[in-house]
Amino acid sequence: MRTLLISTCQEALSEREFVRPISKILDKDEHDILHFEECNKKLLLNYDKIIICGTSLQDSFYLEYLPFFDDLLKEYTGSIIGICSGMQILTSIFGVSGLIDNLEIGTVEINTIEPNKLFEGVFQAYNLHNYSVRDCDNFTIVANSKNSIQAVKHVTKEIYGISFHPEVRNEEIISNFLKI
């Protein structure tokens, strides 16, 4: 079993902040880290799980590559979790969702509204984003906050999107994803 961490960061310096903390949580679980521009469909076949990591607030480079992500991930059959920018990518390509301007920085209260394999109940989580996703076809909303959709799951596939950063204070969400 091998996991791929995909970086969405335009600047390599941001990877220390958004990719390495996830890699640290995976620790001894075998994983590789690649920037999305280094990925292709054939290469993805080596992995049974993919984590698409978030990026800096000023970084919207990844949004120019939605057609690329669509081609890269559409036929992938393993489990995927997208964090922040990763969630926006996944709902854009699998759910055809537009994004809503919604700046949120800091700790927010998350309410679980659908039982799921990643988390439960009410908890605090760290948000750092300019956009939220809309309610869209193919995805069920599994958690929200007062202002936005915080987590979604694909209706048939093991594809999850979470708006907050689990690497800050909610590391077990990553561990739970690895157990799926």
Add this chain to the structure above:
Amino acid sequence: MKLGVLFSGGKDSYLALQYASEDHEISCLLTLESKKEDSWMFHTPAIEWTRLQAESMKIEHLVQDTSGLKEEELSDLRAIIESAKSEYSIKGIVTGALASVYQSTRIQVICNDLGLWCFNPLWQMPQNVLLQELLSNNIEAIITGVAAEPFDASWLGRSINSACIEDLMKLEKSHKINPAGEGGEIESFVVEAPLFTKKIRITASEKHYSNFSGRLEIQEAQLQ
């Protein structure tokens, strides 16, 4: 990208600066000099000596006084970042934030308001890894402040070398301290590092210590 680094002179802000300098141009250091000893946001002991560090690294240095009162510190922080943006045309800010959501949230808000990138290259780094990074990068920092049991006055002025790190790791087990001082247990000051052109030699200092809390007052220091 031209960047400004929030710089307190301690090991964390120096290490963040060094990582950022690998890919980016560091245009200036930004230092808030807090008049209050237990600042909410900013590391305080030895902060007036950051000017020697800036001189050694040959990087422009912006210094702003701050009262140390909670909300005023934030407006002072915003003011110094605005000055760095207008004077040096920086496109982003680098911080040494490790785990404080309080600290990083506030800096993220200011950077976002000013349209600046915010880089936190030490974010979520395990403290033992951070301490090892100091050794493997030949960064020499000394302890300038302690604020937890069981630190005694002998820790003040101690170099954070491998023996010191070993002792800090023991205290993590015995007294649950954060070994890199993330909870404010220790404060540090970098005296020698790869980006320094000259080492800082402290020639006069005085320890102020009582009841597990103390600081090293640097009275005289020079570039060697």
